Amino acid sequence: MSDPLVISVDAMGGDHGPSVILPGVAQASAMLGANVRFLLHGDAEQLAAAIRQTPGLLSISEIRPSLGVIPMDAKPAHAMRRGKGTSMWNAVESVKAGEAGAAVSAGNTGALMAISRLALRMIDDLDRPALVANWPTLAGVTSVLDVGANIVCDAQRLVEFAIMGTAYHRAAHKVAQPTVGLLNVGTEHEKGHEEVREADRLLRRLMGDINYHGFVEGDDIAKGAVDVVITDGFTGNVALKTAEGLARFFRAELRATLTANLVAKLGAFVASGALRQMSERLNPSTINGGPFLGLNGVVVKSHGGADARGVANAIRLAANLGGSDIIAEVTRTLARRTPPSVAPLKERTIA
Amino acid sequence: MSDPLVISVDAMGGDHGPSVILPGVAQASAMLGANVRFLLHGDAEQLAAAIRQTPGLLSISEIRPSLGVIPMDAKPAHAMRRGKGTSMWNAVESVKAGEAGAAVSAGNTGALMAISRLALRMIDDLDRPALVANWPTLAGVTSVLDVGANIVCDAQRLVEFAIMGTAYHRAAHKVAQPTVGLLNVGTEHEKGHEEVREADRLLRRLMGDINYHGFVEGDDIAKGAVDVVITDGFTGNVALKTAEGLARFFRAELRATLTANLVAKLGAFVASGALRQMSERLNPSTINGGPFLGLNGVVVKSHGGADARGVANAIRLAANLGGSDIIAEVTRTLARRTPPSVAPLKERTIA
Numbered sequence: 001m002s003d004p005l006v007i008s009v010d011a012m013g014g015d016h017g018p019s020v021i022l023p024g025v026a027q028a029s030a031m032l033g034a035n036v037r038f039l040l041h042g043d044a045e046q047l048a049a050a051i052r053q054t055p056g057l058l059s060i061s062e063i064r065p066s067l068g069v070i071p072m073d074a075k076p077a078h079a080m081r082r083g084k085g086t087s088m089w090n091a092v093e094s095v096k097a098g099e100a101g102a103a104v105s106a107g108n109t110g111a112l113m114a115i116s117r118l119a120l121r122m123i124d125d126l127d128r129p130a131l132v133a134n135w136p137t138l139a140g141v142t143s144v145l146d147v148g149a150n151i152v153c154d155a156q157r158l159v160e161f162a163i164m165g166t167a168y169h170r171a172a173h174k175v176a177q178p179t180v181g182l183l184n185v186g187t188e189h190e191k192g193h194e195e196v197r198e199a200d201r202l203l204r205r206l207m208g209d210i211n212y213h214g215f216v217e218g219d220d221i222a223k224g225a226v227d228v229v230i231t232d233g234f235t236g237n238v239a240l241k242t243a244e245g246l247a248r249f250f251r252a253e254l255r256a257t258l259t260a261n262l263v264a265k266l267g268a269f270v271a272s273g274a275l276r277q278m279s280e281r282l283n284p285s286t287i288n289g290g291p292f293l294g295l296n297g298v299v300v301k302s303h304g305g306a307d308a309r310g311v312a313n314a315i316r317l318a319a320n321l322g323g324s325d326i327i328a329e330v331t332r333t334l335a336r337r338t339p340p341s342v343a344p345l346k347e348r349t350i351a
Numbered sequence: 352m353s354d355p356l357v358i359s360v361d362a363m364g365g366d367h368g369p370s371v372i373l374p375g376v377a378q379a380s381a382m383l384g385a386n387v388r389f390l391l392h393g394d395a396e397q398l399a400a401a402i403r404q405t406p407g408l409l410s411i412s413e414i415r416p417s418l419g420v421i422p423m424d425a426k427p428a429h430a431m432r433r434g435k436g437t438s439m440w441n442a443v444e445s446v447k448a449g450e451a452g453a454a455v456s457a458g459n460t461g462a463l464m465a466i467s468r469l470a471l472r473m474i475d476d477l478d479r480p481a482l483v484a485n486w487p488t489l490a491g492v493t494s495v496l497d498v499g500a501n502i503v504c505d506a507q508r509l510v511e512f513a514i515m516g517t518a519y520h521r522a523a524h525k526v527a528q529p530t531v532g533l534l535n536v537g538t539e540h541e542k543g544h545e546e547v548r549e550a551d552r553l554l555r556r557l558m559g560d561i562n563y564h565g566f567v568e569g570d571d572i573a574k575g576a577v578d579v580v581i582t583d584g585f586t587g588n589v590a591l592k593t594a595e596g597l598a599r600f601f602r603a604e605l606r607a608t609l610t611a612n613l614v615a616k617l618g619a620f621v622a623s624g625a626l627r628q629m630s631e632r633l634n635p636s637t638i639n640g641g642p643f644l645g646l647n648g649v650v651v652k653s654h655g656g657a658d659a660r661g662v663a664n665a666i667r668l669a670a671n672l673g674g675s676d677i678i679a680e681v682t683r684t685l686a687r688r689t690p691p692s693v694a695p696l697k698e699r700t701i702a
Binding site for chain 1: 488489499502503534536543544568569570571572573574582584585586588589590591592593594595596597598599600601603605608609611614615617618619620621622623624626
């Protein structure tokens with residue numbers, strides 16, 4: 001890893017491209033200080049013009065010209081075959097080459113994952129990167145994984161998520177010994193399907209490495225009952241999107257309520273400062289940035305629609321991870337886990 | 352089915368027993384009119400005393416003395432062996448005997464399910480009852496099933512949920528042709544695991560009987576994108592509890608926001624009428640009542656902690672179902688579905 005820390009940025013990605021990414025880099029730089037520098041991958045002319053609009057960027061960043069952008073709707077296989085030399089591809093290549101400690105892109109998620117796997121390879125015998133959601137809770141933030149990359153998961157995969165989630169939460173959110181909960185439909189040992197019961201048994205044997213709390217239920221996420229919640233990518237994706245949908249529903253109800261009549265409007269006006277603070281606290285952008293865990297390198301996906309502050313937060317997350325020894329830690333703990341006691345899910349009948 | 356409609360009520364169930372159940376019956380009666388009558392199962396003396404406190408109940412209900420109550424923490428197997436003659440047992444028996452068109456209990460969920468299966472038996476070749484959540488949405492209410500009874504589901508089971516959910520939503524929420532969505536991690540055909548992809552294929556062949564919309568994602572629930580959302584009991588349970596946790600989180604944030612300082616408090620006071628209306632609309636009790644689908648009889652579970660209004664809503668739901676031909680409809684449609692093209696999940700390797 002380089003010193004100062006270098007972050008490689010796909011400056012063309014996302015819904016808005018450089019017009020939002022570059023101000024995001026500038027905001028991130030203000031948060032991170034002068035010891036973090038940036039490689040900006042993208043169209044040379046566009047970036048040179050944009051940098052002139054963003055004071056201060058010139059001295060801490062370097063433009064890396066690239067050709068073309070991977071479309072937001074491109075298929076991952078297509079991106080792998082045809083994406084070479086694009087801003088996203090080169091952003092990841094900089095990590096592979098050891099020039100940067102982390103890469104950030106707001107581009108196409110599937111393409112970014114495919115290119116990252118190809119360029120950086122998975123740690124050890126891991127299969128696909130795990131996606132993490134940084135979930136706002138009553139207690140702060142909980143890391144939930146996997147939220148969509150690994151649709152069918154056996155017990156070993158869930159244990160891998162616990163190992164990666166622990167290292168991630170420690171690096172990203174500065175908690176020394178994060179507690180880990182395994183998502184289930186109840187907290188008693190006999191609850192759930194065979195995969196979660198087997199994972200529960202395996203995790204109890206990893207107690208020295210994982211601060212394992214046992215099963216948790218859906219409502220424990222928002223409570224912040226544990227620091228890390230692990231689950232298969234199908235369940236995690238549904239839980240995350242269900243929560244996003246409910247948050248939108250709640251905001252719509254609140255808006256309708258506070259504009260229903262003149263008296264409500266007056267009350268909302270008087271309370272507007274407090275309501276704005278709340279909306280700020282619940283804004284997903286405050287914790288924008290979804291890392292791909294399990295790669296031999298740090299790659300963070302920023303929401304395609306994130307604003308400059310969201311981009312800055314994704315970059316700060318990448319800096320936290322890039323400046324940590326998360327990959328060495330995951331590699332070490334993976335080596336210590338109990339070897340699979342059952343055949344992988346693919347080859348096995350489930351009860 | 353009897354005319355007038357008779358609802359069999361476990362008057363001892365729930366956290367509060369007759370002190371809440373009987374006022375709930377009275378409120379339900381006010382909503383449903385004189386053509387619905389009640390069998391009240393429970394301790395004869397307690398109920399006689401409680402009825403004297405609840406004017407109007409005497410003329411529309413009949414006390415059915417029973418001995419004992421199944422504890423809220425009893426194991427289902429224990430309830431089946433030892434529960435005979437309790438208020439819950441007898442409430443279900445009245446449906447079996449044809450004396451009542453539906454049963455309602457706020458008691459132990461597992462016990463109620465076990466006793467209902469034993470007494471009423473499942474329709475056709477169905478395995479376990481499906482649990483439905485009535486989910487408040489921007490569009491009204493969406494029926495989500497299964498939310499916890501069937502943890503591992505193959506494609507056939509998901510199709511059965513679509514059939515039961517359609518008949519349920521029609522009877523409970525008076526929608527003639529409810530749309531059905533299958534919960535997945537994306538809407539394209541290739542998304543998800545083998546069970547949802549196979550269920551998607553089977554549902555397209557049932558188009559005459561099921562108004563099938565295709566895959567939906569988690570955020571489509573709160574949008575009210577479809578009337579009925581079907582999923583396995585593991586995912587459904589996690590989604591429901593995650594949403595319940597988030598709703599509590601949101602209420603706590605709102606409360607903290609509106610009491611943060613004097614100005615916010617003043618605003619909240621001015622807007623309090625509108626905020627109360629919102630809280631009312633989002634109160635789970637407005638749509639309390641979880642039916643067990645797939646039995647040869649209507650059984651509705653009321654929340655153990657529900658207030659009288661919640662109990663009344665569960666009874667109203669039971670009356671809607673008891674007065675419909677939901678069981679005949681489910682039986683008919685089950686007979687028309689495509690026979691299983693693959694072996695049941697238990698005997699098969701998943702990809």
